[in-house]
Amino acid sequence: MASNQPAPEAPASFRTDIVGGEERTWEEWNPTEESIRPVRGRHRVAKQRGLARSSTVLGVGVIAAVGAGGMATAQSKPPVSISLPDSIADNLPDTKSLPGVSAFMSDDSDADTGTAADSSPLTTAGITAAExxxxxxxxxxxxxxxxxxxxxxxxxxxxxxxxxxxxxxxxxxxxxxxxxxxxxxxxxxxxxxxxxxxxxxxxxxxxxxxxxxxxYALPTSSYTITTTYGQAGSMWSSGYHTGLDFAAPTGTPIKAVHSGTVKSAGWSGSYGYHTVLELDDGTEVSYSHQSSMNVTAGQKVNTGDTIGRVGSTGNSTGPHLHLEVHTADGSAIDPMNWLRSKGLTI
Missing domain, CATH: 1.20.5 (Single alpha-helices involved in coiled-coils or other helix-helix interfaces)
Structure with a gap:
């Protein structure tokens, strides 16, 4: 590693100044290119890097302090007085003569008025009027x-x-x-x-x-239902029973189920003594196999009037009343359902 050689001495010169009325002599050193050798090695680089790093850190610190809006305040520090030698202070130029500086300076009259610029500390920067x-x-x-x-x-x-x-x-x-x-x-x-x-x-x-x-009234009393409507069998020419049979002793009264007019009354072949009663709504109720008849055609009867008696005339196997019901258009319907629809219990 090369060592640094001592630099040659530079020629000295002397200067005489008048300071405070006294004559003083100053020795000046005027280095030249030949009298100063460049510093080699790592010492110079390290020194420069250290200086640069220190400057950067200082700059960041200043910016942080100012950006905090006065977080780091100088009011908590005691004031430090700075004084200059008379020889230097007497030779300083007038601040008001410096360009761009006189605007920031104030005279005694400004100080007397107590402007906010002179009295306001730096730490109050950024405070709103309300605050x-x-x-x-x-x-x-x-x-x-x-x-x-x-x-x-x-x-x-x-x-x-x-x-x-x-x-x-x-x-x-x-x-x-x-x-x-x-x-x-x-x-x-x-x-x-x-x-x-x-x-x-x-x-x-x-x-x-x-x-x-x-x-309405039931057609007879003391009866037993033996054959119902629609029951099939060879005993009937149609192949099924067309009415409802009430088995009862011979001579048991047969009554009109409702008021109406006797449409026909007489012998009717296999039906024996046969009576047809036409009601007010056109419904026809027929009574067959009677032993005797008490009414004639065209006669008016009321509910419960006796119109004949139970017998076994015509095509019959024993005393009973064969009852059939037909609507006004002649269609046959089930006598049991019809009687029940009139509120009667069979």
Whole structure:
């Protein structure tokens, strides 16, 4: 490793100045290119790097201090007085004569007025008028207060939104519950109404049947049903039974089932003594196999009037009443169902 050789001495010169009325002699050193050798090796580079790094750190520190709005305040430090020798202070130029500097300087009159620029410390930079009215004097504290206030406002807004969401959810739940309860109440009311209507209909039907029963009567009494309507067999020319048979002792009274007019009364072959009663609505009721008849054609009868007696005339195997019912158009229907539709019990 090469060592640094001592640099040759530079020629010295002397200068005489008048300082404070006294003559002083100064020795000046005027280095030349030949008298100074360049420094080699790592020492020079390391020194320069260290200087650069130190300058960078210092610059970052200054920027951070200023950006904090006065967080690092000089008010907490004691003042330091700076003095210059009289020889130097007397030779300094007038500050007001310097271009661009006189604008920042103030005379005694300005000092007397107490302008805000002279009296305001650096730490009050960035403080708003409202904060100043509240007594804020430190920019760092003011910044901290603003941050806390903003955080509180954001938290309050979030709490308000959460509360609004909860209230909305509770309102929706209450509305859904009310709708469900209303639907249930409506369904119960509809079911009750339907049941009431059914009860009313059943009551009305019972009243109707009771009224009909009062105006209709069974064709005979002390009977036994032996053959029903539609029953098949070779005994009947049509292949099936066309009426309803009431077996009863010979001579048992036969009654008119309803008021009407006797359409015919007489002998009718296999039916024996046969009577046809036409009702007011056109329905025809016929009575067969009678032993005797008590009415004639064209006669008016009322419900329960005796129109004949049970017998076994015509094509018959024993005393009974053969009853048939035909509608106004001549169609045969089941006598048992017809009698029951009039409120009668068989």
């Amino acid at each position: 100043a009215e509240q007594g804020a004097t430190d920019a760092g504290e003011a910044l901290r207060a603003r941050i806390l206030q903003q955080a509180e406002q954001q938290q309050a807004g979030a709490d308000a939104e959460a509360k609004a969401a909860e209230e909305k959810a509770a309102a929706e739940q209450a509305a859904a519950l009310a709708t469900k309860q209303q639907s249930k109440a409506e369904a119960e009311a509809a079911a009750e109404k339907k049941a009431a209507e059914e009860r009313a209909a059943a009551k009305a039907e019972a009243e109707r049947l009771a009224k009909l029963a009062a105006s």
